Amino acid sequence: GESVGLHLPTLSVQEGDNSIINCAYSNSASDYFIWYKQESGKGPQFIIDIRSNMDKRQGQRVTVLLNKTVKHLSLQIAATQPGDSAVYFCAETRGSNYKLTFGKGTLLTVNP
């Protein structure tokens, strides 16, 4: 079945650097994508979302890019801080679906 996958399970960056977390999806019908941040022992926290009629969306220090041609999604975090250390999940849904499909997550570690 369709799935959402992540290219790298772990990512280690230096404080102040920019981070890029990637996500691939397999279903071209997917039309809504969400990035979540999950700190250890806590529930996922919404970061940013994007719909398939957009290529790019910016938030505070975060940018999501969507490339529908290659079915690829990325999350860019500018000036990464130690508080950004967490597992990041992408999730997708399609059409009028209630269900979100989650990837397994990327562990981001920010070194001071």
Added chain:
Amino acid sequence: DGGITQSPKYLFRKEGQNVTLSCEQNLNHDAMYWYRQDPGQGLRLIYYSQIVNDFQKGDIAEGYSVSREKKESFPLTVTSAQKNPTAFYLCASSRDRAETQYFGPGTRLLVL
């Protein structure tokens, strides 16, 4: 965690025992969800409810039951039929289908 609360934070289950996890939201959302998260894994959908008095099985509903008698409440019962219940359980809600899901802080269920 927004306006979603889950209790208890930790729950211990004995063999053959049913246990109920609480989820309450004050976001006035119609849809509510239950997910299971195992270590190093993404989230898997157990049940979801689109509206009061209605709910649907997710991908791993066996051994679980739910009810939706009130808009703000969506309790999950882990029955004795669930042979591997140890996991982190997350409740979420959304305004509608294909909308952002907001998560509670989670309940960690352990088996004695």
